[in-house]
Amino acid sequence: xxxxxxxxxxxxxxxxxxxxxxxxxxxxxxxxxxxxxxxxxxxxxxxxxxxxxxxxxxxxxxxxxxxxxxxxxxxxxxxxxxxxxxxxxxxxxxxxxxxxxxxxxxxxxxxxxxxxxxxxxxxxxxxxxxxxxxxxxxxxxxxxxxxxxxxxxxxxxxxxxxxxxxxxxxxxxxxxxxxxxxxxxxxxxxxxxxxxxxxxxxxxxxxxxxxxxxxxxxxxxxxxxxxxxxxxxxxxxxxxxxxxxxxxxxxxxxxxxxxxxxxxxxxxxxxxxxxxxxxxxxxxxxxxxxxxxxxxxxxxxxxxxxxxxxxxxxxxxxxxxxxxxxxxxxxxxxxxxxxxxxxxxxxxxxxxxxxxxxxxxxxxxxxxxxxxxxxxxxxxxxxxxxxxxxxxxxxxxxxxxxxxxxxxxxxxxxxxxxxxxxxxxxxxxxxxxxxxxxxxxxxxxxxxxxxxxxxxxxxxxxxxxxxxxxxxxxxxxxxxxxxxxxxxxxxxxxxxxxxxxxxxxxxxxxxxxxxxxxxxxxxxxxxxxxxxxxxxxxxxxxxxxxxxxxxxxxxxxxxxxxxxxxxxxxxxxxxxxxxxxxxxxxxxxxxxxxxxxxxxxxxxxxxxxxxxxxxxxxxxxxxxxxxxxxxxxxxxxxxxxxxxxxxxxxxxxxxxxxxxxxxxxxxxxxxxxxxxxxxxxxxxxxxxxxxxxxxxxxxxxxxxxxxxxxxxxxxxxxxxxxxxxxxxxxxxxxxxxxxxxxxxxxxxxxxxxxxxxxxxxxxxxxxxxxxxxxxxxxxxxxxxxxxxxxx
Amino acid sequence: xxxxxxxxxxxxxxxxxxxxxxxxxxxxxxxxxxxxxxxxxxxxxxxxxxxxxxxxxxxxxxxxxxxxxxxxxxxxxxxxxxxxxxxxxxxxxxxxxxxxxxxxxxxxxxxxxxxxxxxxxxxxxxxxxxxxxxxxxxxxxxxxxxxxxxxxxxxxxxxxxxx
Ligand code: FES
Ligand code: FES
Numbered sequence: 018x019x020x021x022x023x024x025x026x027x028x029x030x031x032x033x034x035x036x037x038x039x040x041x042x043x044x045x046x047x048x049x050x051x052x053x054x055x056x057x058x059x060x061x062x063x064x065x066x067x068x069x070x071x072x073x074x075x076x077x078x079x080x081x082x083x084x085x086x087x088x089x090x091x092x093x094x095x096x097x098x099x100x101x102x103x104x105x106x107x108x109x110x111x112x113x114x115x116x117x118x119x120x121x122x123x124x125x126x127x128x129x130x131x132x133x134x135x136x137x138x139x140x141x142x143x144x145x146x147x148x149x150x151x152x153x154x155x156x157x158x159x160x161x162x163x164x165x166x167x168x169x170x171x172x173x174x175x176x177x178x179x180x181x182x183x184x185x186x187x188x189x190x191x192x193x194x195x196x197x198x199x200x201x202x203x204x205x206x207x208x209x210x211x212x213x214x215x216x217x218x219x220x221x222x223x224x225x226x227x228x229x230x231x232x233x234x235x236x237x238x239x240x241x242x243x244x245x246x247x248x249x250x251x252x253x254x255x256x257x258x259x260x261x262x263x264x265x266x267x268x269x270x271x272x273x274x275x276x277x278x279x280x281x282x283x284x285x286x287x288x289x290x291x292x293x294x295x296x297x298x299x300x301x302x303x304x305x306x307x308x309x310x311x312x313x314x315x316x317x318x319x320x321x322x323x324x325x326x327x328x329x330x331x332x333x334x335x336x337x338x339x340x341x342x343x344x345x346x347x348x349x350x351x352x353x354x355x356x357x358x359x360x361x362x363x364x365x366x367x368x369x370x371x372x373x374x375x376x377x378x379x380x381x382x383x384x385x386x387x388x389x390x391x392x393x394x395x396x397x398x399x400x401x402x403x404x405x406x407x408x409x410x411x412x413x414x415x416x417x418x419x420x421x422x423x424x425x426x427x428x429x430x431x432x433x434x435x436x437x438x439x440x441x442x443x444x445x446x447x448x449x450x451x452x453x454x455x456x457x458x459x460x461x462x463x464x465x466x467x468x469x470x471x472x473x474x475x476x477x478x479x480x481x482x483x484x485x486x487x488x489x490x491x492x493x494x495x496x497x498x499x500x501x502x503x504x505x506x507x508x509x510x511x512x513x514x515x516x517x518x519x520x521x522x523x524x525x526x527x528x529x530x531x532x533x534x535x536x537x538x539x540x541x542x543x544x545x546x547x548x549x550x551x552x553x554x555x556x557x558x559x560x561x562x563x564x565x566x567x568x569x570x571x572x573x574x575x576x577x578x579x580x581x582x583x584x585x586x587x588x589x590x591x592x593x594x595x596x597x598x599x600x601x602x603x604x605x606x607x608x609x610x611x612x613x614x615x616x617x618x619x620x621x622x623x624x625x626x627x628x629x630x631x632x633x634x635x636x637x638x639x640x641x642x643x644x645x646x647x648x649x650x651x652x653x654x655x656x657x658x659x660x661x662x663x664x665x666x667x668x669x670x671x672x673x674x675x676x677x678x679x680x681x682x683x684x685x686x687x688x689x690x691x692x693x694x695x696x697x698x699x700x701x702x703x704x705x706x707x708x709x710x711x712x713x714x715x716x717x718x719x720x721x722x723x724x725x726x727x728x729x730x731x732x733x734x735x736x737x738x739x740x741x742x743x744x745x746x747x748x749x750x751x752x753x754x755x756x757x758x759x760x761x762x763x764x765x766x767x768x769x770x771x772x773x774x775x776x777x778x779x780x781x782x783x784x785x786x787x788x789x790x791x792x793x794x795x796x797x798x799x800x801x802x803x804x805x806x807x808x
Numbered sequence: 809x810x811x812x813x814x815x816x817x818x819x820x821x822x823x824x825x826x827x828x829x830x831x832x833x834x835x836x837x838x839x840x841x842x843x844x845x846x847x848x849x850x851x852x853x854x855x856x857x858x859x860x861x862x863x864x865x866x867x868x869x870x871x872x873x874x875x876x877x878x879x880x881x882x883x884x885x886x887x888x889x890x891x892x893x894x895x896x897x898x899x900x901x902x903x904x905x906x907x908x909x910x911x912x913x914x915x916x917x918x919x920x921x922x923x924x925x926x927x928x929x930x931x932x933x934x935x936x937x938x939x940x941x942x943x944x945x946x947x948x949x950x951x952x953x954x955x956x957x958x959x960x961x962x963x964x965x966x967x968x969x970x971x
């Protein structure tokens with residue numbers, strides 16, 4: 018029995034029972050008859066030429082079925098490289114082969130694949146594949162790589178700088194001419210990888226009779242993977258089906274198409290057996306896309322009142338060896354910098370540099386946290402120079418709610434100007450500051466210092482483009498037995514879509530979410546799909562589910578009205594029936610009388626399906642079903658403020674987060690519990706980025722952090738209790754008023770942690786212009802400061 | 809390449825006799841030989857805790873233990889927690905408190921926390937965080953897991969008091 022509206026409530030998740038009892042189904046849990054296991058031979062060098070490959074010893078091992086390298090691949094894979102979905106006029110793209118041809122350009126690049134009875138045997142054989150490499154000079158640091166005399170990341174490159182893109186708004190020269198207050202900073206930022214707990218994995222199975230390729234893959238969207246396979250294999254649309262089962266976290270990098278997927282599909286087709294490849298954690302460190310280094314050389318011009326006049330500079334971005342996401346990642350960073358502030362003139366040159374490292378592509382936040390760090394570090398600098406409270410400097414520069422919609426002028430990656438649709442930035446910051454009792458902080462800090470404790474506070478504000486287009490569809494169908502199914506191309510990796518999308522549909526059908534089955538991640542269930550990334554699913558898929566459900570419900574009413582001979586507007590959907598709506602003061606829908614005047618969804622679906630030999634009534638479209646592809650006119654902008662209080666142990670450099678408040682506005686909340694979960698997870702990710710996570714490489718681009726002992730993720734003892742303040746400004750850009758939430762915890766939160774550490778160490782004059790800031794580095798900076806070497 | 813041994817193991821109350829490669833991990837034995845795929849591998853080097861199962865009651869990392877080492881022992885996996893459709897108080901609390909998102913780390917965390925609660929019936933938040941710090945979760949930020957464990961301790965205390 019369902020009567021309350023489900024939107025806005027927090028029912029228990031539909032996903033949980035299976036996952037709690039070991040009944041989840043992740044890629045590695047799937048076993049197909051006759052399935053082989055694969056392991057990849059990967060380049061041990063960051064840059065080298067392949068002179069020869071000798072697989073004879075490996076092939077001689079019992080249980081080994083094949084060792085496949087570039088020259089053994091089907092012709093289309095030898096001729097073609099992986100497809101680039103996001104080209105850009107300024108980009109000289111470099112895409113990868115399924116297996117390296119003559120040159121390897123990062124440690125971990127797949128060179129050959131061994132297929133055996135099981136993974137143990139495949140790995141045994143791996144070590145017997147002999148490859149002769151001629152080492153080439155490698156590009157490790159992107160800034161060094163941008164120099165004209167640097168070695169090339171690919172032997173035939175003219176320059177490692179594969180894109181230079183200018184983002185320019187207003188008259189930047191005038192802005193800097195007209196004020197004497199100009200402050201310059203050089204900021205280095207590094208973000209590590211996604212490090213989802215379930216590594217990547219794929220199974221390919223080829224049915225030679227049907228000519229059909231079935232692929233199971235742990236991904237963030239099977240439709241784009243299918244699109245890449247269509248490009249690579251010359252099969253027709255109906256011959257490829259890609260299914261994404263349960264996914265153990267994605268956070269961006271599972272949205273990429275990888276060389277391994279193409280290679281495994283080829284193996285299955287060549288060997289006539291299903292082939293499974295599951296990435297192990299060591300491979301994950303070297304072969305899964307990650308974010309990495311950005312150097313920002315920026316300066317800001319402000320007037321005598323500390324109001325921004327202009328901001329300019331250069332971003333040098335470490336792209337890695339190939340360009341699977343074009344310049345999407347650094348572009349988002351550039352477009353994020355202005356944030357909630359009025360920046361009349363803006364001029365950033367983006368330089369994307371190829372290096373001999375695994376590719377840098379979006380990880381939760383997708384370049385936005387870096388943009389926020391840049392702006393917020395500049396804000397804190399202004400505060401210091403003007404001896405103003407950092408919160409006050411931000412207040413003076415905020416875009417006011419009355420200025421909405423606000424055109425920032427910067428072009429975003431969807432090719433459109435960044436236009437903020439809604440939001441109250443001053444109120445959001447105030448809410449966060451109040452919660453943490455900001456006004457009393459300086460007294461707390463003074464008191465702590467008397468006791469020899471160093472505490473500090475920091476503020477981070479961010480505006481985040483969410484709900485990126487083009488669309489995400491939903492097919493809503495009532496079967497002839499009355500069961501309701503929602504299918505979408507969106508693909509959850511923990512975001513609870515099965516629950517939240519069911520909530521949206523449930524409200525139109527007047528049923529509980531248990532009565533709705535949500536199907537995700539299968540290209541055979543809905544024709545078009547984009548996938549889940551960039552906090553886009555709630556907006557796009559959510560809106561589509563709503564629109565399709567509204568249509569199906571209307572159709573059900575129309576048919577029922579005819580059958581019952583009543584007016585459509587007197588009917589309602591409830592608990593699987595279309596019935597006379599409860600009249601205020603009159604007999605309720607539950608009364609006996611009303612109960613006779615009703616039709617079950619099953620009956621209506623049967624009518625809608627039509628009867629063999631009879632014409633459809635009034636030319637109605639058959640089926641109680643509808644598919645909607647909601648297209649947002651533009652991104653909808655969420656915003657947030659993080660305020661963080663830390664304590665720094667000046668002996669060990671250890672940072673303890675004492676309090677962390679996150680006020681955010683992600684529009685109307687479909688499910689507050691789920692949104693809070695997303696926020697808390699996102700905050701933890703930011704804590705890792707600010708304090709721990711660092712992929713280390715030596716000067717020959719050899720990765721030095723390839724396990725969880727060398728690369729630290731935040732633990733339960735590192736993450737504090739997070740205090741969340743919700744604000745709800747309905748987005749005008751979609752029917753439900755929602756904005757994305759999946760990254761809102763991460764984006765504003767690195768900056769204030771860095772700021773708080775700097776604030777705690779202000780008695781020593783330490784300045785921090787880098788992230789992450791590890792204990793070793795803090796001790797180093799304290800030492801430098803003691804020697805009078807501050808920046 | 810690898811020699812084999814006959815082992816006999818009780819898993820979730822059921823006894824199994826199998827011939828296994830000596831190098832087969834307990835985790836692979838459970839997943840591949842017994843089809844108990846609720847136990848997950850997140851790192852295969854003993855850090856993430858996703859593969860945690862209980863061997864004679866003690867939480868162990870099944871990626872680091874060999875199947876032959878479980879010979880003659882009794883193993884519990886996540887599949888052995890609930891009775892039919894009835895979740896344990898810990899599982900229920902995870903559901904109530906939204907302590908899982910993707911759910912990949914969850915089986916190992918349930919196993920670890922079940923043992924912890926047996927040994928520490930009245931833990932503080934700091935105790936829970938400490939015990940949990942051997943398990944990685946990338947989705948939740950841990951807070952809801954901590955709350956779920958505290959809630960379970962509470963529930964179990966009330967049940968005990970009532971008894
Ligand atoms: S898989 Fe065993 S501890 Fe990570
Ligand atoms: S719920 Fe996804 S890793 Fe813990």
